[in-house]
Amino acid sequence: MNSASPLQVDESRDQPVFMAALLSRVKDEVEEELYGFTTDEIVKATCLAIFAAATDTTTVTLTWALALLVNNPLVLRKAQQELENHVGRDRKVEQSDMSNLVYLQAIIKETMRLYPAGPLSLPHESTEDCIVGGYTVPKGTRLLVNIWKIHHDPQIWTDPFEFQPERFLTSQKEIDVKGRHFELIPFGSGRRICLGSSFALEIVQFILASIIHGFDFQKQSTKPIDMTESPGLVNHRAGPLELLVAPRLLPHVY
Numbered sequence: 392m393n394s395a396s397p398l399q400v401d402e403s404r405d406q407p408v409f410m411a412a413l414l415s416r417v418k419d420e421v422e423e424e425l426y427g428f429t430t431d432e433i434v435k436a437t438c439l440a441i442f443a444a445a446t447d448t449t450t451v452t453l454t455w456a457l458a459l460l461v462n463n464p465l466v467l468r469k470a471q472q473e474l475e476n477h478v479g480r481d482r483k484v485e486q487s488d489m490s491n492l493v494y495l496q497a498i499i500k501e502t503m504r505l506y507p508a509g510p511l512s513l514p515h516e517s518t519e520d521c522i523v524g525g526y527t528v529p530k531g532t533r534l535l536v537n538i539w540k541i542h543h544d545p546q547i548w549t550d551p552f553e554f555q556p557e558r559f560l561t562s563q564k565e566i567d568v569k570g571r572h573f574e575l576i577p578f579g580s581g582r583r584i585c586l587g588s589s590f591a592l593e594i595v596q597f598i599l600a601s602i603i604h605g606f607d608f609q610k611q612s613t614k615p616i617d618m619t620e621s622p623g624l625v626n627h628r629a630g631p632l633e634l635l636v637a638p639r640l641l642p643h644v645y
């Protein structure tokens with residue numbers, strides 16, 4: 392690894408590119424601030440953490456969203472109608488369309504409520520003795536937050552197991568996923584909240600909009616798609632999602 396490479400700039404954005412910024416930042420740290428690790432180890436571990444945290448979480452969220460939409464064709468039609476109104480059929484979806492797609496945003500929130508990508512968040516450990524909500528938590532206690540359970544709590548959510556994106560346009564309109572409303576925390580909350588949450592929301596919304604705008608999806612049989620989850624750090628589907636796909640735009644748009 393060439394830690395002496397110049398700080399490259401992405402000219403389209405006039406900002407340093409991530410890898411160059413990381414190399415330059417870590418190189419400037421004095422050794423004792425790297426907790427005994429080398430510069431290369433810090434850079435490699437940071438990249439691995441970001442890849443690991445970013446890839447499965449976004450793909451499972453998209454897969455669950457698609458499965459929910461195919462099992463709920465009226466919701467899918469409504470989302471496609473919204474795309475029809477704001478984008479039409481003569482061009483592809485663009486990033487600038489995203490703010491108009493409020494129903495799609497509600498679909499994504501409802502998907503993350505029902506199938507949070509990290510159902511038990513990540514383990515946290517207390518570094519000091521402390522008292523939280525009246526409970527004494529000794530130093531070194533490991534804590535897992537059961538996000539899945541909170542998202543299905545019948546005291547908070549009516550019909551907690553139903554896919555109802557409309558709730559986020561009506562009764563629960565004010566609730567967002569940014570860690571401020573503790574009833575919906577797919578990205579966690581507080582100082583260790585997911586650092587990719589804004590990026591994740593942008594790409595999940597953009598990809599889902601693009602695929603349901605560009606294609607029609609159907610089940611392979613008349614039975615609903617099996618929505619069994621598999622236990623693990625990331626909330627994968629138990630089985631693959633197999634769908635029939637057909638284009639819905641004019642050929643020149645693809």
Ligand code: HEM
Binds near residue numbers: 514
């Ligand atoms: C739908 C997509 C995603 C979901 C649902 C999600 C969810 C989460 C959750 C629940 C945590 C643990 C928060 C906590 O410890 O309290 C987390 C941590 C993290 N996420 Fe995400 N994530 C997503 C996408 C991404 C992306 C795209 C990136 C990077 C570009 C990313 C980077 C990270 C990192 C680095 C951490 C560790 C933060 C820390 O410990 O300080 N995530 N994420």
